Amino acid sequence: MNKLVIANWKMNPQSQKDAERIFSATSKIAKTSPKINILVCLPFPYLHMGKKFKIKNLSLGAQDVSASLEGAHTGEVSIGMLKDLKVSSVIIGHSEKRASGDTNILVNKKVLNALKAKISPVLCVGESTRDASGEYLSFIKNQIHECLGSVTKSQMKDVVIAYEPIWAIGEKAERVATPEEFTEIRIFIKKTLSLMYDMKTANGVLVIYGGSVHPDNASSFVSAGADGLLVGRDSLSAKNFNTIVKSLI
Ligand code: PGA
Numbered sequence: 001m002n003k004l005v006i007a008n009w010k011m012n013p014q015s016q017k018d019a020e021r022i023f024s025a026t027s028k029i030a031k032t033s034p035k036i037n038i039l040v041c042l043p044f045p046y047l048h049m050g051k052k053f054k055i056k057n058l059s060l061g062a063q064d065v066s067a068s069l070e071g072a073h074t075g076e077v078s079i080g081m082l083k084d085l086k087v088s089s090v091i092i093g094h095s096e097k098r099a100s101g102d103t104n105i106l107v108n109k110k111v112l113n114a115l116k117a118k119i120s121p122v123l124c125v126g127e128s129t130r131d132a133s134g135e136y137l138s139f140i141k142n143q144i145h146e147c148l149g150s151v152t153k154s155q156m157k158d159v160v161i162a163y164e165p166i167w168a169i170g171e172k173a174e175r176v177a178t179p180e181e182f183t184e185i186r187i188f189i190k191k192t193l194s195l196m197y198d199m200k201t202a203n204g205v206l207v208i209y210g211g212s213v214h215p216d217n218a219s220s221f222v223s224a225g226a227d228g229l230l231v232g233r234d235s236l237s238a239k240n241f242n243t244i245v246k247s248l249i
Pocket of ligand 1: 008164168169170171210211212213230231232233234
């Protein structure tokens with residue numbers, strides 16, 4: 001199966017002009033890497049750019065969505081609005097959103113709304129610390145159980161799970177996860193899903209890695225079994241993003 005590389009621009013760049021420049025570089029990377037599926041997750045004001053591009057292996061994503069469907073929710077963006085913009089996927093439960101108040105209950109509502117609208121949720125899970133006693137495993141298991149509450153077996157084929165250990169994300173990252181650490185969690189996620197659903201359903205869910213993915217470590221996570229990568233900072237640099245994508249071919 002083709003690998004999935006997600007570009008998470010976060011709250012960047014600051015102008016439409018720069019957004020167009022990065023988007024056009026990203027689409028060139030997609031065109032020259034037809035065997036990799038690229039999902040570019042843009043800040044809301046730039047999502048309209050996606051309508052102009054038609055590249056088979058490039059799709060458009062958002063970085064969050066409201067847990068409510070419409071109405072009096074100042075500052076929020078609904079799943080219907082994303083659907084109208086031809087968004088195919090949405091990141092849900094990113095640790096930066098969880099840090100500003102997203103609970104597993106809210107994340108679950110967002111996941112269910114996305115699935116109902118036929119928009120694929122990229123559910124982020126990950127612990128803030130790795131303790132020697134293995135508490136982080138029950139933390140992740142609980143995130144998966146609560147965030148996927150009421151999601152049916154048949155809906156699971158549209159869910160992507162991104163393992164993003166909080167300690168490995170962004171400029172303040174303590175360190176990058178090792179491929180072995182990713183493998184452990186990948187197996188653990190699959191086992192958790194197979195107990196919640198069944199083996200076939202668990203095997204059909206893409207499990208990807210995110211957190212300080214750079215050109216020098218990208219392929220090691222794929223060798224460790226990742227179905228793809230979620231790239232933050234380096235998705236804004238055409239040179240680095242291109243090297244990351246090409247290293248998976
Ligand atoms: P990073 O971000 O690649 O800049 O560490 C990853 C993420 O938070 O999605």
